Amino acid sequence: MMFLRGNAACPGCPIPRELDALLEVTGERTVLVVPASCTTVIMGDTRGMPSKVPVIHSAFAASSAIASGVRSALDARGEKATVVVWAGDGGTGDIGFASLSGAAERNEDILYVCYDNEAYMNTGVQRSGLTPFGAWTTTTPSGKAESKKPLPKIIADHGVPYVATASIAYLFDYKDKVRKAKEMSGFRYIHLLSPCPPGWRFDAGLTVEIAKLAVETGIWPLYEIEKGKFRLTSISKVLVDKKKRKPVEEYLKLQGRFKDLKGEDVKRIQEEVDQMWEDLARM
């Protein structure tokens, strides 16, 4: 076990397991760079931490830049290791976006993992650019009016060697992607959909179920883009066929954050998902 139990995560939080799975693959010679987020708290304090690998905490916007420096220093000292940024959706797609884009453009030799719980959870569920359309947050009390920022696509457009999406419900797929990324060099990006019981308003026992439904409804397609080549992975391969996808409603209805959605909102979400799959089929 690379990440100890008994940490400060909420019941049902997927982050500790996601981190453990990551470190099982990348191993002891991993440096984690962690910006302000729920993970900051989960990582313990000055008295001790659950991680078995070095952790460098980062200001909210700075993790890609700090990781670039860590990489450069390890290279200068001839030390082999995997440098990983582990950041939330806010630290990735909003405040950290400039430094992320800079690091991607420079093709820094780092592995960036965004665990996407679709809001600023550490500060109590405020909207981020990656909050999906219609979702309640404390700053979108009547539902978010805008759509989710398509981050994996934006990173892929930087021409980096590896981009993948993943889910805690498909652990083998996730670990395969981490393994593949670990063996490559240059900028590698994995985007994990990371359900959050208190933030999404669902029962703590349903985390994996919800993660699974996100994939099965097609809301969260699993894929990888390796050196520009797009490929669906795991069960998403069969979901190109619309009939194989569950209706989005099955995913939405389990979460309190979507409870005020109107029929037309659900219809819009379904249409957006169907459109996204038509686009994916052409990639």
Place this chain on the structure above:
Amino acid sequence: MQVTKGVVKALVGNHAVAYAVKQAKPQVLAVYPITPQTTMLEKLSEYVDRGELKARMIRVESEHSALASIYGAAVAGARVFTATASQGLLYMTEMLYWAGGQRVPIVAAVATRALASPWSILDDHQDFMSKRDAIWIQMMAENVQEAYDLTIQAFRISEHENVVLPVMMGFDGFILTHTMERVEVLHDSVVDSFIPPRKFNLVDFTDPVGVGPVAPPEDYIRIRFEAKKAMERSKRVIKEIFREYEDISGRPQHGLVECFMCRDADYVVVSMGAWSGDARVAVKRLRERGAKVGLLKVRVFRPFPFEEVRDYLRDCKGVLVMDRAYSFGSGGILVNEVKVSLYGHDVPVHSLVGGLGGMDVRPLHIQTALENLMEGKLEEERWLL
């Protein structure tokens, strides 16, 4: 130690500092362009591209990332450097506190420049002085030679085991960055033996730690208390390093302050940075006329040399502090420090606020203010508009 004569060159300030950086051999640099620092970045890029400086220059997308990336490199054991000015220093602010709070050895050069708005690319000290609480040692140069010398010394001070703090070296934008002066540079081998190999590193795979995690109040305040003690301890180390540098360079390095004709003076000007040169001229002219005036130049602003300032000024009849940075609603930033130094001593302290946004200040301005001070005709605060 043996003095080996250096090599004389004609260098503008930015190139002199770049030369010092090359000799200090940082392994990782990240610098973002901003006037009047940019030509230093260009020179450093040349050194790196030509292999004269074996380092990685991270071509970051902002100053926030410039400092963040060298912070990461410093934590992971590399010697590092950055440089900036004005808006860039403000943009770095979050990371300045981050690096200071973690007490990581880093060297940053600041080509001082006024802050917007309104826009100005010209010199004052508002950028540099506004960073006085970020847990960084701050030194300021009067001329190009001193900028070169302090840069070499900054690496040594920052990494010294009794200090372990980031160091900021300020030098006036354009007035020094773009002015060519005679500079005596040390031989590479002399610099090599002056700055020992870096030991600091926090990334250890066999004994992993968290760097900069959440600190409960008892730990937080203790960490801050340790930083305060390190700052205080650094005064002695800085003076020792200055003395050692004096030996290898053969050039006087003074201490945290430089006293110019101030020992027996009744009236003393206190200044920092390039306009200390103008103050020297004013002091010399008045001395020629028999006035007992002197100059006290502050070389190290953080930690502030309270003892030295007090000892030099306590018996004066009047003090004139030149303020090129102002705390609005309070007063000149330097004058406030001087007043604190003289707490309990009955010495009148006046502030001459000037040079903001590049406004030209000449020896005559300073001379007139000193004459007015001696005649008892100087306001407590005078702005040179």
